Amino acid sequence: MSEQSRGKYALILGGMSAFGPLSMDMYLPALPAISGELNAGASQVQLSLMACTIGLALGQLVMGPLSDTYGRRRPLLIGVVVFALASLACALAPSAYALAALRLVQGFGGAAGIVIARAVVRDLFSGVALAKFFSLLMLVNGVVPVLAPVLGGQLLRVTSWRGVFVTLCAIGAALLVAALLALPETLPPEQRRPGSLPQTLRTFGGLLRDRMFTGFALSAALAFAAMFAYISGSSFVLQDVHHLSPQMFSVVFGVNSIGIVAMGQINGLLVGKVDSRRLLAIGLGGNALGGLSVAASTVLGLGLFALLPALFVTVASIGLVFPNATALALSGHRETAGSASALLGVLQFMIGGLVSPLVGIAGSDTAVPMGLVMGALSASAVVVFAVLTRRRAEPERR
Numbered sequence: 001m002s003e004q005s006r007g008k009y010a011l012i013l014g015g016m017s018a019f020g021p022l023s024m025d026m027y028l029p030a031l032p033a034i035s036g037e038l039n040a041g042a043s044q045v046q047l048s049l050m051a052c053t054i055g056l057a058l059g060q061l062v063m064g065p066l067s068d069t070y071g072r073r074r075p076l077l078i079g080v081v082v083f084a085l086a087s088l089a090c091a092l093a094p095s096a097y098a099l100a101a102l103r104l105v106q107g108f109g110g111a112a113g114i115v116i117a118r119a120v121v122r123d124l125f126s127g128v129a130l131a132k133f134f135s136l137l138m139l140v141n142g143v144v145p146v147l148a149p150v151l152g153g154q155l156l157r158v159t160s161w162r163g164v165f166v167t168l169c170a171i172g173a174a175l176l177v178a179a180l181l182a183l184p185e186t187l188p189p190e191q192r193r194p195g196s197l198p199q200t201l202r203t204f205g206g207l208l209r210d211r212m213f214t215g216f217a218l219s220a221a222l223a224f225a226a227m228f229a230y231i232s233g234s235s236f237v238l239q240d241v242h243h244l245s246p247q248m249f250s251v252v253f254g255v256n257s258i259g260i261v262a263m264g265q266i267n268g269l270l271v272g273k274v275d276s277r278r279l280l281a282i283g284l285g286g287n288a289l290g291g292l293s294v295a296a297s298t299v300l301g302l303g304l305f306a307l308l309p310a311l312f313v314t315v316a317s318i319g320l321v322f323p324n325a326t327a328l329a330l331s332g333h334r335e336t337a338g339s340a341s342a343l344l345g346v347l348q349f350m351i352g353g354l355v356s357p358l359v360g361i362a363g364s365d366t367a368v369p370m371g372l373v374m375g376a377l378s379a380s381a382v383v384v385f386a387v388l389t390r391r392r393a394e395p396e397r398r
Helices: 003-017 019-025 028-037 040-068 072-091 096-124 125-156 161-182 198-210 209-240 244-272 276-299 305-317 318-330 337-359 368-388
Strands: none
Touching: 003 019, 003 096, 003 125, 003 209, 003 337, 019 040, 019 096, 019 125, 019 161, 028 040, 028 125, 028 161, 028 209, 028 244, 040 072, 040 096, 040 198, 040 209, 040 337, 072 096, 072 161, 096 125, 096 161, 096 318, 096 337, 125 244, 125 276, 125 318, 198 209, 198 337, 209 244, 209 276, 209 305, 209 318, 209 337, 209 368, 244 305, 244 318, 276 305, 276 318, 276 368, 305 318, 318 337, 337 368
16 A cells, blocks of 8 residues: 555544544533533533443444444445534533433444444554554544644634534534545455344454453553543643633643654554554553552642643553554454444443543542542553453463
C-alpha cells in the first residue's frame, strides 16, 4: 500500500474512530452550563455521559457482527447517519433525561465508526504493520481529544451548549461525505460470515474463552475506564473545585491529550523493535502509576501542583496501551475481526459508562471520588494483564 493510500485511510478511519471522543469531549466544558440551564445536578448531567457510553458499547455489539455479515461499508454509513441526526436532536433536548436518551441513540450511531474502523484496519494489515497502523491512527484520533474540548470551550463564547451539538451534527455529515467518496469495501463477499443470533453468540463465546484475547481486551478496557473517569469528572473537578475557566479547562484537557498523541507516535517507532506485549506492560504500568497518584493527590488534598502531572501520566499512557492491546487482541482473529472489535469496544465503553456516575456521587465540590475510581481501575488493569496474559510454561521434556 502506498504512503498516499495509508494517509488517506488514516484520516478517514481516524475520523471515524474518533466518534467516541467527539461525542464526549466537545461538550465537556459545557457540563456546568447544561446543569444550570436544565436545573439538574452533577450526577444527572453525567447520566448523559453514561448513556452515550452505553450507546457506544451496545452499538459496537450490534454493528461489529453485522459488518462481518454484510460488509463494512453499509453498516458504517447507516451508523454515521444516525449519529448526525441524533446530534441535532440533542441540541433540542428539553431536560437532562431527554438529553440522556438522545445521547444513547447518538452513541449507538457513532459506535459504527469506532468498531468498523478497527475491523477495516484488520482487513488491510497484519503483524507489525497492524500495530504500526494503529499507532498512526493514534496520531489522527489523538488530535480530536486535543481539539474537541478547545473547540467546545470556544463555541461557548459565541453560542450555548446546544450549539455544540449542532456542530457535532455538522462533523457527522462531513464524515459521511468522506466515507461515501473515499472509503471502499474491504471485506469481499466470499469472506463474509453467515449472520444469525446463535452464530453471533457462538462467536462471542469463543472470543471470551480465548484467555489471551480476554486479557488484552479487559486490561485495555480497565485502563480506558480510568481515563473515562477523568473525562467524566475533570470538568467539575477542575472548574468547580479548582476554579479553572472553561477555556483554561480545555487547554489542560488538550495538553493531556497531546500526551496520548506523543506516546502513540513513540509506540509506532518502537513497534517491531520492542515486543508489543512489553510495550503494553509499560503502558499499563504508567497508567497505574498515574491513576494511583491521582488518588493520592485528591485524598490528601495536594492541589493542582500534584494533580495535573498525575492526570497527564494517566492519560498519556493510553498512547501505549491502545495500539498494542488492540493489535494483540485482534491478531489471531482475522475471520471474526468485526465481532472481536465489537467486544473490545463493548468492554471499554461499558465499563467506562458504568463507573462514570461514581465520579460525581459526592457532588461537584470534591475530587476524591474521581481519584479513588481512577486509582482502583488503573491498578486492576495491571492485575488482569498479569494474570490472564501470562504465558504458560511449556511442559518439561524427559
